[in-house]
Amino acid sequence: MLAGLIFATEDAEDRAGTLAETLPFGGLTLIEFQARLLIAAGATQIVLAVARMTPGLLGAISRIGRRGVTVDAVRTAAEAVETLHPLARVAVVADGVVTTGDTVALLAAERGDTLLVADDGDDRFERIGVSTAWAGLALIEVARIKDVAAMPHDYDFQSTLLRIVAQSGARQIRLPKSAESTHGIERDSQALARWGNAIVATLMARPERWADRYATALPARLSLPPLLARGAPSWAFSLGAAVAGLGGLAAILSGWLAIGLVVLLAAMLLATIGHTLAWLRDEALPARLLAVAAPGMAAASLLAVGGATHLALGWALALGAVIAGGLVERIALAAWPHRWWSSLTAAPIVMLPFALFGYPLVALGAAGLYATATLAAAIETLIEKP
Numbered sequence: 001m002l003a004g005l006i007f008a009t010e011d012a013e014d015r016a017g018t019l020a021e022t023l024p025f026g027g028l029t030l031i032e033f034q035a036r037l038l039i040a041a042g043a044t045q046i047v048l049a050v051a052r053m054t055p056g057l058l059g060a061i062s063r064i065g066r067r068g069v070t071v072d073a074v075r076t077a078a079e080a081v082e083t084l085h086p087l088a089r090v091a092v093v094a095d096g097v098v099t100t101g102d103t104v105a106l107l108a109a110e111r112g113d114t115l116l117v118a119d120d121g122d123d124r125f126e127r128i129g130v131s132t133a134w135a136g137l138a139l140i141e142v143a144r145i146k147d148v149a150a151m152p153h154d155y156d157f158q159s160t161l162l163r164i165v166a167q168s169g170a171r172q173i174r175l176p177k178s179a180e181s182t183h184g185i186e187r188d189s190q191a192l193a194r195w196g197n198a199i200v201a202t203l204m205a206r207p208e209r210w211a212d213r214y215a216t217a218l219p220a221r222l223s224l225p226p227l228l229a230r231g232a233p234s235w236a237f238s239l240g241a242a243v244a245g246l247g248g249l250a251a252i253l254s255g256w257l258a259i260g261l262v263v264l265l266a267a268m269l270l271a272t273i274g275h276t277l278a279w280l281r282d283e284a285l286p287a288r289l290l291a292v293a294a295p296g297m298a299a300a301s302l303l304a305v306g307g308a309t310h311l312a313l314g315w316a317l318a319l320g321a322v323i324a325g326g327l328v329e330r331i332a333l334a335a336w337p338h339r340w341w342s343s344l345t346a347a348p349i350v351m352l353p354f355a356l357f358g359y360p361l362v363a364l365g366a367a368g369l370y371a372t373a374t375l376a377a378a379i380e381t382l383i384e385k386p
Contacts, residue, residue, distance in 0.1 A: 001044055001045070001085055001087070001088050001089070002038075002041065002042045002043045002044065002088065002089050002090075002091060002108060003043055003044070003045040003046070003047060003084055003085065003088040003089070003090050003091070004034075004035065004038035004039075004043040004045070004046045004047065004090070004091050004092075004093065005047045005049060005080065005084075005090050005091070005092045005093070005145075006021070006031060006034050006035065006038075006046065006047070006048050006049070006093045007021075007048075007049045007092075007093065007094055007095040007157070007158045008020075008021035008022070008031055008048055008049065008050050008051075008057060008095060009049065009050060009051040009095055009157075009158070010095045010096060010187060011187075012187050012188070012189055013187045013188045013189075014188055014189050014190070015189055018054070018056065018189075019050075019054055019056065019057060020095065020096050020186075020187035020192075021034075021057070021060075021095065021096070022054065022056035022057055022060060023187075023189045023192050023193075024189070024192070024193055024196065024231075025098075025192050025193070025195075025196035026196035026197055026199060026200030026228055026280065027196075027200060027228045027277065027280040027281055028063075028196075028280060028281065029056065029060045030096070030098070030192060030196070031048070031057070031060050031064075032060050032063055032064055032282075033196070034093050034097065034099075035064045035067070035069075035071075036067070037099065037100070037101050037104045038091055038093070038104060039067055039069055040101050040104070040105075041091065041101070041104045041105050041108040042108060043069065043091060044069055044070065045069060045070045045071075045072070045083075045084070045085070045088070046064055046069055046070070046071045046072075047071075047072050047073075047074060047080055047083055047084060047090075048061065048071070048072070048073045048074070049074055049075070049080060049157055049158070050073050050074070050075060051075070053073065057073075061073060063282055066282055066284070067282060076149070076153060076157065077145050077146075077148035077149040077151075077157055077160075077161070078149040080145050080149075081142065081145050081146050081149050084142050084145070085142070086142055087142075088142055089139060089140075089141065090139070090140050090141070090142060090145070091104065091107065091108055091137070091138070091139055092137065092138040092139070092140060092161070093136065093137060094126075094134070094136035094137070094158060094185065095158065095185075095187075096124075096136075096185040096186055096187045097136035097137065097183075097184075097185055098182070098183065098184050098185070098186055098192070098195055098196075098199070099136070099137065099179070099182065099183045100179065100182050100183070100199065102179065103116070103137065103175070103176070103179050103182075103183055104137065106173070106176070107137050107138070107139050107173070108139065110139050110171065110173065112139075112141075112170075112171060113138075113139065113140050113141060113144065113165055113168060113169075113170035113171065114138065114139040114140075114170055114171045114172070114173060115128070115134055115137075115138045115162075115165060115166065115170050115171070115172050115173070116134070116135040116136070116137040116138065116172075116173055116174075116175055117129075117132050117133065117134060117135055117172045117173070117174055117175065118132075118133055118134075118135040118174065118175040118180075118183075119131065119132070119133070120132060120133040124184065124185040124186075125185065126159065126162055128162065128163075128166045132172070134162055134166075135175045135183065136183075136185055138162070138165060138170070140161075140165055140170070144161065144164055144165050144168065145161065147164045148160050148161050148164060182199055193229060196228070197224070197225035197228050197229060198225065200224065200228065200280060207343075208336070208337045208338070208339060208341075209332070209337050209338075209339065209340075209341045209342070209343045209345075209346070210339050210340065210346070211342075211343050211345040211346035211349055212343050212345050213339075215265065215268075215269070215345060215346075215349060216268055216269050216272040216294060216345060217272065219269055220269065220272045220273045220276055223273060224273070224276060227273070227277065228277075228280075232277065233277070234274045234275075234277035234278040234281065234283055234286055234290075235274075235286070236274075237270045237271070237273045237274030237277065238271070238274045238278075238286060238289075238290060238293075240267075240270045240274075241267045241268070241270035241271035241274060241290070241293060241297075242267075243267075244263055244264070244266050244267035244270060245264060245267035245268075245271075245293075245297045245300070247260075247263055247267075248260045248261070248262075248263035248264035248266075248267055248297075248301070249264070249300055249301070249304045251263060252264075252301065252304040252305055252308050253304055253307060253308055255308060257305060257308060257351075257355035257358075257360055257363075258352060258355045258356045260301075260304070261301060261305075261348045261351060261352045261355055262352070264297055264298075264300075264301050264348050265348055265349070265352075267297055268293075268294040268297050268298065268345065268348075271290050271293035271294045271297065272290075272294055274286070274290045274293075275287055275290035275291050275293070275294075278290055294344075294345060295329065295343070295344040295345060298325075298343075298344040298345050298346075298347045298348055299322050299325065299326070299344055299347070301347060301348045301351070302318045302321045302322050302325070302347050302351075302364065302367060303318050303319075303322065305318060305351060305355070305360050305363060305364055306318025306319070306364060308360060309360050309361060309364075311361070313361065314360065314361060314364060317361065317364035317365055317368055318364055320368045320372075321347065321364060321367045321368035321371055324368060324371035324372045324374075324375050325342065325343070325344045325347060325367075325371045326344070327375055328341070328342055328343065328344075328371055328374050328375050328378060329343065329344060331375065331378040331379070331382065332378065334382065335378050335381045335382050336381075337378075338377070341374045341377065341378065342370045342371045342373070342374035346367075346370065347367045347371070350363070350366050350367045350370055351363035351364065351366065351367050354366060
């Protein structure tokens, strides 16, 4: 099993009395972000090595626990040994480390004691050789922590553990060049906020299909850093998406097709932003609901346009487009989609130019034909798979 050991002992450089690990980082605290990376790498237990408990740390511990892992706080190496499973592999995260999931996964895939090292050019990294410094991540056996527990208690836990692991002949792997710009140690609140917003923006999903990628995901990603910096709540975007979505559907049913579709597209963007904020903050239920809100509104736009025609043909075209679009969404989970493929998000965009000139049946036919063509291409892709 994999466990995580995160050190949270140092104060922020510009906030006296505040632990650096509890500083805001991409909508979370730094320690929550580190825990999320460890959990994504397979950790089932998170142990926090702390010097003192603070309200911010207690809140972070509670939120980390909601992700379905065991969370414990310890003050000494002896307490850590008692808490950890004796056969666990322990991923160690130094105080103030900023990194990415790829770097943590690289280390977690190793076997035996391993240190992530970098060139000795950053004075925030602890030196372990003539020209080598510890980059703040390690993978160790519980036995190394037992060695620290056997030493006098006035030793610094993190530094002593590092020395013992380094002297035991641990393997050293170098921090990849590609990761140098997204890896470091930081305890300044403003620098952490900037760094966190930039890293979290890169974590957002980049859908392959054009409508999902450019109509919702890209604007959401661009708006994320200022929203995180201001602490924007996800519920505000959920409420905005609901109001705009209902307003857009009402406009379509009232005969204002083009205006309604534009408002619905705005509602879908708000839902995407709200989903991202909820996902970042581990708001499980809002994240699940908002994940299906945008495609749900797109499907509703098809049915609304069909209803606005007041014709059986309009309803038939709308239902056919919704069914084809739904099948495309299912198949896209099993087949790697191409950029040109349709999606439910694409439906209001495809219909918009025809709605502007007052051709709702043509709009529905175009959306349905596009979804059907994508469905046929997706089926062929699955058939051709070896």
